[in-house]
Amino acid sequence: MSSLKENMEKLKLYREHNIRxxxxxxxxxxxxxxxNIDNLGKEKHIILxxxxxxxxxxxxxxxxxxxxxxxxxxxxxxxxxxxxxSMYHEADENFNRALQILNDIVKKxxxxxxxxxxxxxxxxxxxxxxxxxKELVEYxxxxxxxxxxxxxxxxxxxxxxxYSKAAFCVEELILHNPHxxxxxxxxxxxxxxxxxxENIELARTYYNQSYKLNPKNIRALYGSYLTTTALLNSxxxxxxxxxxxxxxxxxxxxxxxxxxxxxxxxxxxxSLSALEI
Amino acid sequence: xxxxxxxxxxxxxxxxxxFHAAYSAAQHRSYLRLNDLDFTHLPLDIxxxxxxxxxxxxxxxxxxxxxxxxxxxSADLEDRTWETYRNIPSFYTFSHRGGxxxxxxxxxxxxxxx
Numbered sequence: 001m002s003s004l005k006e007n008m009e010k011l012k013l014y015r016e017h018n019i020r021x022x023x024x025x026x027x028x029x030x031x032x033x034x035x036n037i038d039n040l041g042k043e044k045h046i047i048l049x050x051x052x053x054x055x056x057x058x059x060x061x062x063x064x065x066x067x068x069x070x071x072x073x074x075x076x077x078x079x080x081x082x083x084x085x086s087m088y089h090e091a092d093e094n095f096n097r098a099l100q101i102l103n104d105i106v107k108k109x110x111x112x113x114x115x116x117x118x119x120x121x122x123x124x125x126x127x128x129x130x131x132x133x134k135e136l137v138e139y140x141x142x143x144x145x146x147x148x149x150x151x152x153x154x155x156x157x158x159x160x161x162x163y164s165k166a167a168f169c170v171e172e173l174i175l176h177n178p179h180x181x182x183x184x185x186x187x188x189x190x191x192x193x194x195x196x197x198e199n200i201e202l203a204r205t206y207y208n209q210s211y212k213l214n215p216k217n218i219r220a221l222y223g224s225y226l227t228t229t230a231l232l233n234s235x236x237x238x239x240x241x242x243x244x245x246x247x248x249x250x251x252x253x254x255x256x257x258x259x260x261x262x263x264x265x266x267x268x269x270x271s272l273s274a275l276e277i
Numbered sequence: 278x279x280x281x282x283x284x285x286x287x288x289x290x291x292x293x294x295x296f297h298a299a300y301s302a303a304q305h306r307s308y309l310r311l312n313d314l315d316f317t318h319l320p321l322d323i324x325x326x327x328x329x330x331x332x333x334x335x336x337x338x339x340x341x342x343x344x345x346x347x348x349x350x351s352a353d354l355e356d357r358t359w360e361t362y363r364n365i366p367s368f369y370t371f372s373h374r375g376g377x378x379x380x381x382x383x384x385x386x387x388x389x390x391x
Binding site: 017018019020022053056057058059087090091093114117118120121122124125126148151152155179180181182185186213214216219 | 350351354355356357358359361362363364365366367368369370371372375376377378
């Protein structure tokens, strides 16, 4: 029984941190949970949903079917499970059937945001990115506070190389969550990819802010090193600014080296040998 | 740190003691009223009992309430990485290699080839 508890903890950790370890989740299901569905207690339904999505992700449709069946037994009219069912059809590449289910849900309940999001995901799965963007923009006009949607929109824009629009989405995300170092770093990444002196200057500021929020963020540190060197190499920088920039570059390099010297060599060798396979 | 039985009982004892002090204070007031005396101050023993039980309760609550959070607003996010942060469950798509890689699919595929 103790291993069941351990596994439940593991699943909870995955849920809370948004980790998509679908194969691990289905493994856990096969090992312990499938024979103990009734012992899960309060978390039963949420675990079933999690396993169902993971199983769909791994194309283990039998497991997914079982989960959906279990859930339908208790909530015969729930739209949340209808969405799971549509995801099942999606994995089976039966997109029309999936869309039909989603459309039904939206027709019945126009405020159901999850179903609308799935429709956008289907557009994405079919490779129609521009259509997905259009739908997502429409969606955001209604549900403006949906952080996930803003994030998804920025990713879609990046895949279409529309960096300035992607940057706008990340700005919106920063407004929602100003203490998140990852968003500052992301914004800087986008600005840096955009290029141009002004954007690199902006990127540097955001990398610095990200590093300030979380001194463990080595990507931000390296980003500020890269942007500062880029600024140094440009012609426009005047003498005084140049001196300061040189100092910053030196400091960044020193800090990065220090951080890498703290990592054990054996760990690096291990990951390198993993690469060679 | 999970709350142990000892901490819970400390908290209970604290509350009982505080309740007792309050009851004694009420008793003292009714004693004064019966003897037609004016209220000047609480007797010292009730006062001390109240203070001590307050401290006991404070200690108990601190132990029972669980771990404190870091005061920095970004502390929770420090160990998050972009890989998990960018992963958005409601926009999962399933048109990826997962299906082809899964054991079931590969098995049936092999059988077909054979």
